[in-house]
Amino acid sequence: MSAPWIAALLALFTWWFSTGAILMVVRLAERGGARARMVCTLACLPLLALGIWGYMATLWSGSVPAAYGAFFSALAIWGWIELAFLTGAVTGPNLNTCPPQAPEWERFIRAWGTIAYHEMLLVGVLAAMWLFGHDALNTVGLWTFTVLYAARLSAKLNLYFGVPRINVEFLPRALNHLASHFRIARLNWVFPVSVTLLTFAVACWLERLYAAPTPGAAIGFSLLAAISALALLEHWLMVLPVPDAKLWRWMLPAPKPDIKLTRPEGSHGL
Numbered sequence: 605m606s607a608p609w610i611a612a613l614l615a616l617f618t619w620w621f622s623t624g625a626i627l628m629v630v631r632l633a634e635r636g637g638a639r640a641r642m643v644c645t646l647a648c649l650p651l652l653a654l655g656i657w658g659y660m661a662t663l664w665s666g667s668v669p670a671a672y673g674a675f676f677s678a679l680a681i682w683g684w685i686e687l688a689f690l691t692g693a694v695t696g697p698n699l700n701t702c703p704p705q706a707p708e709w710e711r712f713i714r715a716w717g718t719i720a721y722h723e724m725l726l727v728g729v730l731a732a733m734w735l736f737g738h739d740a741l742n743t744v745g746l747w748t749f750t751v752l753y754a755a756r757l758s759a760k761l762n763l764y765f766g767v768p769r770i771n772v773e774f775l776p777r778a779l780n781h782l783a784s785h786f787r788i789a790r791l792n793w794v795f796p797v798s799v800t801l802l803t804f805a806v807a808c809w810l811e812r813l814y815a816a817p818t819p820g821a822a823i824g825f826s827l828l829a830a831i832s833a834l835a836l837l838e839h840w841l842m843v844l845p846v847p848d849a850k851l852w853r854w855m856l857p858a859p860k861p862d863i864k865l866t867r868p869e870g871s872h873g874l
Contacts, residue, residue, distance in 0.1 A: 608826035615830035655680030663740035674745030692778030696720035701784035744824035755835035765792035
């Protein structure tokens, strides 16, 4: 487990498996309605608690197990927050679709209202992680969550301004209204900035990996390079005609009916 390439493959598998697991849990829960979704969110709180404990427990250890522990702890915290969002437990005050002819300023306010609580929770958790871990020996968990947050924020901005391809196949019923707040369009100005910064991040982690002084540091930088590369890939999937949904479709229960788009330009997105 001390080989960087094994760490990178493990990060890839965890990204694929955890995404599918969350989608599966959400799809199963939505069959039981709003109460089942809330019960599901609360039942998974131990995942959040385990992530917080693991993050704090690995801050001052530079070993290989600590690097893995910090990485998976950050993913556990991130995973629960994403689950709470997809079940509709932590989203925003606006649960309405965006009127087709809404001016841009109103569209932005409405879009923010759909994810406000979720964004505030993410920022609060990120701030707490930096408060407790900015000067720690092991910052793998801190940077893992930071990369995930930055990449997700970038993705949301791209979906809002418009990208050629947006997959709504896995959008839960509780979030159907989000489909009206994003748009399909040609590349926007945010996209080249996003992919440039993510490419730079991958290069930085690889450079740190090459110069890593200890096996624990090498594993940490390998995990960070892998998760940054996956974030970069997810951005390119907004542009390239790649059927990425097939990666998880086979492992999920029967899909829900197709989502009806409400904006004239065919806007939708997660």
